[in-house]
Each structure stands twice: as C-alpha cells, then as structure tokens.
Amino acid sequence: MKHVTYADKSILTGSGVADLLMQYATELARKGTTDNVSVRVLGPDGNDADATFLLGPGTTLMIESASTDLPDPDNADAERYMIDRLDELGRSHNASSAAGDALDLPSDF
Numbered sequence: 384m385k386h387v388t389y390a391d392k393s394i395l396t397g398s399g400v401a402d403l404l405m406q407y408a409t410e411l412a413r414k415g416t417t418d419n420v421s422v423r424v425l426g427p428d429g430n431d432a433d434a435t436f437l438l439g440p441g442t443t444l445m446i447e448s449a450s451t452d453l454p455d456p457d458n459a460d461a462e463r464y465m466i467d468r469l470d471e472l473g474r475s476h477n478a479s480s481a482a483g484d485a486l487d488l489p490s491d492f
Contacts, residue, residue, distance in 0.1 A: 384455060387424070387434075388445040394424040394434055397455030401446045403465040408438040410472050415440055420465060423456035431456060 385401035386393050400422050411418055417439030426432045436444075 384425075384449045384451050384453060386445075386447045386449050388447070389434075389436055389443070394426060394432075395449055395451065395453070396422055396424045396434075397458055399455075400458035400462050400465075403462055403469075404436060404438070405444060405446050407465045407469060408436075408442045408444050410469060411438050412440045412442065414472060418468065420461060422458050422461045425453060425456060429453075 384395050385398050387396055387401050387404060404420065404422070407418075407420065417437065419435050419437050421433050421435040424432050424434045436442075438444075
C-alpha cells in the first residue's frame with residue numbers, strides 16, 4: 384500500500400495503482416494533455432471509497448510508502464486503463480501490483 388497525496392488530501396491505495404498514477408501523470412504532463420482516473424482507495428476513516436484524479440501538466444501528486452497490513456483495494460480496471468493509455472501515448476511501463484517495483488521515470492527526474 385502507498386499514500387497518495389493530491390490536493391492536500393492523503394489516501395491509501397495499492398502500490399501498483401499508485402505507481403501507475405505517478406507514471407501516467409508524468410507522461411500526460413510530457414505530452415501537455417490531461418485525463419481523469421478513478422481508483423478505489425481507503426479514506427482517512429478506513430472505509431473503501433472511489434477517488435477521481437485529474438492528471439495533467441499542472442498536477443501535484445506525491446506517492447509515499449505506507450506500512451499497513453490492510454488488503455489493497457481492487458484496482459485491476461484502473462491499472463488496465465492506465466497501462467493501455469501509456470501504451471497509446473508510446474511510453475513503456477514497468478509498474479505492477481507488487482510493492483517496491485521501480486517506476487520508469489525519466490533520467491532527469
């Protein structure tokens with residue numbers, strides 16, 4: 384699991400979808416375009432929720448590790464969507480559902 388901080392709010396979600404959010408936001412910014420992505424998250428109260436992120440050139444997004452035994456929310460559809468969009472944008476990807484996988488970030492990041 385990872386914390387995703389967006390618009391002064393922090394939520395928990397699975398590592399794979401969090402890493403893909405960052406990678407997708409980075410690629411959208413490079414291309415100068417936007418998209419929105421909905422993912423399943425755990426809110427501050429610990430309940431399941433849906434969160435929609437507007438991603439693009441002005442996005443401020445932070446991903447940090449989290450230490451929890453809670454199960455990852457099911458984000459298979461969101462992950463598949465972002466992987467498909469990354470492929471369409473011509474960007475390779477290497478994020479997966481396993482915690483600790485590296486992002487495919489630019490060398491100047």
